[in-house]
Amino acid sequence: MGQARLGVDIGGTFTDVALEAGSRRHTLKVLTTPRAPEQGVMQAVRTVLKEAGLEARDLAIVIHGTTLVTNAIIERKGARTALVTTEGFRDSLEMGTESRFEQYDIFMDKPAALVPRHLRLPVPERINARGDVLLALDRAAVESLVLTLERERVESIAVGFLHSFVNPAHENAARDILARRLPGLSITLSSEVSPEMREYERFSTACANAYVQPLMARYLDRLERDLQGEGFKGALFMMLSEGGLATADTVKRFPIRLVESGPAGGAIFSGYVARQCRLDRVLSFDMGGTTAKICMIDGGRAQTARRFEVARVYRFLKGSGIPIRVPVIEMVEIGAGGGSIAKVDAMRRIAVGPESAGAEPGPACYGRGGTEPTVTDADLALGRIDPNAFSGGRLRLDEAAAAAALDRAVGRPLGLAASLAAFGVGEMVDENMANAARVHAIESGKNFAGRTLVAFGGAAPLHATRVADKLGIERIVVPLNAGVGSAVGFLRAPIAYEVVRSHYQRLGAIALNQVNRLLEAMAAEARAVVARGASGVRPSETRTAFMRYVGQGHEIAVPVPARRLGAKDAALLRRTFERAYARLYGRLIPGVEIEALSWSVTVSAPTAKPRLKAVKTRTHVPRPDGSRGLFDPDRGAFVKVPTYRRERLAAGARIAGPAIIVEDETSTVVGTPFVATVDGHGYIIMSRHKAARRTRRGEKA
16 A cells, blocks of 8 residues: 545536645546446546556545535435434424525425425334433334335435434434334434434434435445455545545445535635635635535634535525534535526526536537536637636537527527627626625625635636626635645545534533533544544544523534533633623623533544645746637727646746636636736735726726
8 A cells, every 4th residue: 555645526517636646746627427426536546546657556545525415415316215203293394493584585485305294204202301201212103114114115214303312212222123124224313413402403414314325325335346446455535524534434324424525625725725825814716517615714724613504495595405413614605617507587687507517418518418508618708718728638628519509598688799698607607606705704794805815626717806806805816736626625634523412501500520421422432433544643632612691592612621621610611602702792791691502522633744845936927828819808809818838837927917827627817907926836826916906996097
């Protein structure tokens, strides 16, 4: 077994790989194979190993992230799933929190539950909030479900009982009965996948985990088989939604922890770039073939959350999706990528996404049977993409097919010339992304002042300057290997695992012995997961309490010392809570007791990082490699601009916009108001030049 490391990211359109061997890095993009994703992965792995002169046995570790879980839920392509639940609570999935995400829309539709009502099967049992058994589990009732499950051809079962997060005995017993009678079925317990209060979110998470468990288990089994068949003897890790890594065996039990797997790698990549460039406030902008992901990075770290929504019915609106209660990196994700389909709606407006052409058939310009115009077709028509250099020249793009699709679906219905139709599509997708960023910033209580945009993914560098214009951002960084940024981010991630448990305590009468026993048990569980992939490495540990004032509806995260708590720590927790609360809300509430509802323990072990040193820069103006026409929004016409190959640009190169910098996985459009320089890391830094800044502020240039 060698020392090379490989990251693999399956997206809706492309599968990206990044291989690091010593100080060398090799990257590649291939089209995703939706019907058998492991085929695209293996094609990419074989190709990049061949280019690097290596074999599978030279790989010490493969780190894999994927959108398969999210896509299966959105497209409703998971297993036929049943929910076994407490009698009287079968409709919790339909009722939710009884809140309306769109207050004044009388036609408001909620997302359909993953488990239909006739497969939500109640049984008599009851445990109270303290964990006391009020009504013993009716074991005969559980036994009687077997005939129904067999008749309905159920493939996977979720078990969710009331208050099982305090006492899981009834869920464990139900699992044992069903596993004995139906040994081939996947079974998920809500007390294992999301052991926290609030039964709606816990049941929803358990159902989602059960829904994707057979799919992901089969996929990972096939992938492990194919990798081993190539001679791979190293470790396979999966990228988790919270930014850590776990073994494939762990993920087969809890595949819902992969719900934001690929985007999490992108956030880690942005954080790594921010720390390298000493940027304290960053907006991470990841635009791929199917979606765009936007995330705030402060102090080199992404925001995290414990709740996420999949398959939102109304774009941008919280509450309109299926809630998943697992640790995640907090971001906003919208259907805006290179493959997003453009059309004219009933009000004669250009609309883009969220539907995507994906990899099959793909945009019209791919020549694979696609006929509907996409953002990639518009970018090609606007001159932003070199048709001969796309994906390293492996996929020759058809300019005529792109122009015809745009004219048929957008140009003729609106009476627009081909160039204006393409520009309209580009402007709409850029505004969609900018608007998503604005909403995310408002929800996070943050703004864009002083932020740097880090652009990566196959499409983001093409759109970065326009998005920055709309958000008033003055500086953009396009890192090396930006086209496969998430795959590179996987290689920067630690082997880490987070365990969360609900355990109610009031600070005024906190039972520290109970808390200590709980935290030690959680730490042992997390350490066991991390040790499978980081034996011999001393891990670090982070503990958090989720606390609030009594009577409030939401908690805030409060750091807890990673040691045994003593008598003086109740006062310490109170002071820490008050500092965090004042920082968030600007005030305290005197005379009100404080309570802790849930606790979290994260155990983390670092993975190896490359020793990359910045080189000295020497300012110079490089010679162009060529030129081509690029549509200039300010002039409303095409202008001839210089083109540069990125790998030929030395540190210190300075390029005034408009210009295009081409590389195998993407291209960077340097907008007219920007000047691009190459720093000592090889990163492209685009800054708005002073005259453009004055003009933007309304001053005389």
